[in-house]
Amino acid sequence: MNNQIYGIRAVLEAIDSEQPINKIFLQKGLGGELFRELETSIRKKGISSSYVPIEKLNRLTKNNHQGVVANISPVQFHNFEDLVEQVLSKEKSPLFLLLDQVSDVRNFGAIIRTAECCGVNGIIIPKTGAAPITDDTVKTSAGAAFKVPIAKVDHLKDAIFYLQSSAIQVVAATEKSENDIYAVDFNTPCAIVMGAEDKGISNSILNLVDHKAKLPLLGEIGSLNVSVACGVFLYEVVRQRMS
Known part of the structure; x- marks a missing residue:
């Protein structure tokens, strides 16, 4: 193309x-x-x-x-507010994913692929600083980039305020938390925030979210690849909602 x-x-x-x-x-x-x-x-x-x-x-x-x-971009982006309203009109417990400066196109593609498999209703990224959707992104996503709605916003902070005003809880995946992922109730409308490969989620975003949760790490390395961590978070949502 x-x-x-x-x-x-x-x-x-x-x-x-x-x-x-x-x-x-x-x-x-x-x-x-x-x-x-x-x-x-x-x-x-x-x-x-x-x-x-x-x-x-x-x-x-x-x-x-x-x-x-x-x-x-090989895919068309959605209007953020329209996307949220459309999803809310159809879903009792919608699931959104926000990516804070995830910049690697292959990580982005892998995240999109997992998001599609886990029933994510929409992915929200900032207009600047985020990985573009390229042919590599589409290939890594196994075509899921054409199936999961993706919206670009000027500022993720404004998106978080909008989601919270729509009764959607916002959960940050961060090691800067006392609580692990299994203490969070995902059986409600929610949005998960994943951070950049090198810096994680920015402090300005962490100050706004409803919950912070970390993954238990039992080895010596202090973090997971962002696409892997995202998969663990999304499948915990799936596990809770299927039980």
Whole structure:
């Protein structure tokens, strides 16, 4: 599949038509009225972008890029609030997954695959700092990326406030907790937050959640891979809800 758009006007058209753009690469030092219009549009839409040397753009595509290359997601993103309301209208005990700066595309794909197997109703990621959905993500997810609704939000904190106002408890998976996962009641509407591979969940997010829970670790290594930890958390939800 072709997940790349190049050229200033073509990328502007993609933004205006609400294409699911992962990231836009802009040539350093480029100017002109149309380029500035593109920069303004990128800022207004909150699209992830970076300024790079022309050599990087030349490596991304051999076509006439005019100083702009955009990577397009192979899946369409959902509106967060609409997704939550749709799920709440159908499910008695919905299950959401929030990813705080998970940045590895293969971890992301593995998480999506497990989420689909565990009946997760939606995955929520921030617009910036999160792993993009690439062909590798889709492949690692075994196609689950086309089945689980994924929503992008400006700030995860706002998403948490919205979920809590909708009577959905938010549980953070973190070693910074006295309680382990088995002390949490998952038989209610809930959302699980998983953190970045290197730093875990940010303190600003931890301060907002309803519960914090850790996994018991009996060996000497202090943490699990985030996709593995996510699988353990999700299957504890499944175990409780099936018992």
